[in-house]
Amino acid sequence: MLTGWGRTSPTAATLCAVHDEADVVDAVGAATPERGILARGLGRSYGDSAQDAGGIVLDMTTMSGFTRDGSTLRAQAGASLDDVLRAIVPEGYFVPVTPGTRFVTVGGATAADIHGKNHHVEGSFGAHVRRMRVVTGTGEVVECAPGSDAFAATVGGMGLTGVITEAQVDLLPIATSRMRVDTERHADLDALMAAMTQGDHQYRYSVAWVDSLSPAGRGVLTRGDHASLADLPAGTDDPLAYDPRPRLGAPPWMPSGALNRASTRAFNEAWFRRAPRERRGEITSIPAFFHPLDGVRHWNRVYGPRGFLQYQFVVPDDASALVGLALQRLREAGAPSFLTVLKRFGPGHDAPLSFPMQGWTLAADIPARIPALRDVLDALDGEVIAAGGRHYLAKDSRMSAQTLSAGYPQLARWRAMRDALDPRGVFASDQARRLGLTLGSAP
Ligand SMILES: Cc1cc2nc3c(=O)[nH]c(=O)nc-3n(C[C@H](O)[C@H](O)[C@H](O)COP(=O)(O)OP(=O)(O)OC[C@H]3O[C@@H](n4cnc5c(N)ncnc54)[C@H](O)[C@@H]3O)c2cc1C
Incomplete structure (x- = not known):
């Protein structure tokens, strides 16, 4: 049974640990539109966005490695900001954006395009991601960067365009902790x-x-x-x-x-x-x-x-x-x-x-x-x-599907990008079903 941080609406899914990108490719390749598949980080989203009733949920926290090269972080998607901060703060770096909890993953931060107390000057998490690797609905690995449709649809895309396996993120140098x-x-x-x-x-x-x-x-x-x-x-x-x-x-x-x-x-x-x-x-x-x-x-x-x-x-x-x-x-x-x-x-x-x-x-x-x-x-x-x-x-x-579509005027554009990335329609979540987010999507 999985819930979000608010602990409302629990639903059952098959939770699978993945250890590397090949595991993700295999799992997505084997997924069907009937059951659906979804990546989950540390489950800190409040509602039902990291759940997929009756489907496969990939526990990304088992893919948690990361390295730092100067002010660039290269992290597997399941790395938590908690672990990243413990390593990089003593080395004089900070994450570009942190939410009110450090128990979120790099994948979850990108998929929700999280914001922090610095949004008014430095924007959201996605603005600091330079590249990422995404396993799309066809089981293909796409390396994408700002400016591409795959990148724009996946930042804020709530796991419905693919599974982020790795991201390269700009860090902020700091002189003290x-x-x-x-x-x-x-x-x-x-x-x-x-x-x-x-x-x-x-x-x-x-x-x-x-x-x-x-x-x-x-x-x-x-x-x-x-x-x-x-x-x-x-x-x-x-x-x-x-x-x-x-x-x-x-x-x-x-x-x-x-x-x-x-x-x-x-x-x-x-x-x-x-x-x-x-x-x-x-x-x-x-x-x-x-x-x-x-x-x-x-x-x-x-x-x-x-x-x-x-x-x-x-x-x-x-x-x-x-x-x-x-x-x-x-x-x-x-x-x-x-x-x-x-x-x-x-x-x-x-x-x-x-x-x-x-x-x-x-x-x-x-x-x-x-x-x-x-x-x-x-x-x-x-x-x-x-x-x-x-x-x-x-x-x-x-919220209702009407509230969502009225608030996000580019929803149709996102759906078209999503359909191109997931032509079989395998990515699904309870939230997506509730809001008709992937409506009109193939097949
Ligand atoms: C105490 C608290 C304070 C918070 N403060 C803030 C705040 O200040 N600002 C803010 O923006 N948010 C805030 N949040 C919300 C939180 O930052 C987001 O919900 C974030 O997405 C949680 O990350 P997670 O790893 O737990 O992802 P999950 O909750 O597990 O998943 C969230 C979404 O990301 C998708 N996802 C996860 N991993 C991947 C992946 N590898 N590939 C593709 N999709 C993936 C899931 O499918 C799901 O749709 C807060 C949450 C809590 C509990």
């Missing part, structure tokens, strides 16, 4: 968004946490960059030391009511108060800045057996009012979210299914058990689409 961080508290959403509009371009990384239960939309803005040697206290021993702490475990299950409005309100209050009103130049670690949730293993279990979903959308700059409206709708629905994150995106990637576009993105974790949640989110989907926005496939577990 520490971060230099500025933090500001803002009493309301307007002030928070104004500060982001005015100042984000001065920082490589920026992200805001929003108190989802505060009617004013108060929040904490955290921005920073990799610290230089001069930023570190004199006598710092090893400026490139990197040692993410061993992780605490969350209990194997929690009663579904443990995370409710009262506990979320208490958490949000404490989180807001804990942040300084304003602090400049704090020196902190990479895990503390980028991956605070990774300190607790299986934290997704706190949402109880029914799981949770993450609602993430992006709207263009001129529709910034949608951010406040969405927060209001979620509050009215009684949806307690302790993790609500607001970010500004820079220009998007030319890959047709890539999610980011210039504007504002809001992401809120919501327990799946909230009554009428589907209706509230369906209505919100309509407002996001009307405003020219869209939703993120890597977080999605519930």
Whole structure:
């Protein structure tokens, strides 16, 4: 049984470990459209994108080797950013884009075209991939680079164009393993968004946490960059030391009511108060800045057996009012979210299914058990689409096929590219079936 990180909609598939590209070629060659086949990384997408009910799911984490040559990483697709960072940070390099967890694979990062806190200046993960090897639906190995259809369709293509076996990725040189961080508290959403509009371009990384239960939309803005040697206290021993702490475990299950409005309100209050009103130049670690949730293993279990979903959308700059409206709708629905994150995106990637576009993105974790949640989110989907926005496939577990096609105007172009790469129609996922993503595809 496989689920996404939100632990909703489990389905059964045959999970196969692959050890090299030849294994992938064999598995894809043997796949049929009736059962379908799909690559899976570390299962950190929230919904059903890395599942294929009744089909074959390739566990790519057994293909996890990588090497570094100067500032180029050559990695097998199942290499995790966790392993990569442990090797390259002490050598003075960082990944070009990291999500809020380091437990994702290079293949999953490319297939979802993930974004990080630096999207407004450095774009998405796919913008830093120089080449990749992909096993297409005919079992052929294609080596592709930016500018080709195979590359554009596979970046953000959610595993439906082929199995990425290897990628070459540009790394960022760093002088230290520490971060230099500025933090500001803002009493309301307007002030928070104004500060982001005015100042984000001065920082490589920026992200805001929003108190989802505060009617004013108060929040904490955290921005920073990799610290230089001069930023570190004199006598710092090893400026490139990197040692993410061993992780605490969350209990194997929690009663579904443990995370409710009262506990979320208490958490949000404490989180807001804990942040300084304003602090400049704090020196902190990479895990503390980028991956605070990774300190607790299986934290997704706190949402109880029914799981949770993450609602993430992006709207263009001129529709910034949608951010406040969405927060209001979620509050009215009684949806307690302790993790609500607001970010500004820079220009998007030319890959047709890539999610980011210039504007504002809001992401809120919501327990799946909230009554009428589907209706509230369906209505919100309509407002996001009307405003020219869209939703993120890597977080999605519930949107409709209509919402998808309205949000991704290049869907037909992507489908045509996909059909050329998978003429037998063997790549499939639960998400693809739910959204009709591969509709019209051969055979
Ligand atoms: C705590 C947390 C924080 C997160 N923060 C962010 C964030 O800040 N920004 C962001 O963009 N995302 C974020 N995510 C989402 C995550 O980055 C993406 O879902 C990512 O795709 C997960 O990688 P994975 O290896 O777990 O892939 P999986 O979840 O296993 O798979 C995701 C998709 O990639 C496909 N895929 C996987 N490997 C391959 C391959 N080798 N070849 C072809 N297709 C493949 C799968 O078929 C599936 O469609 C976050 C997730 C969590 C749990």
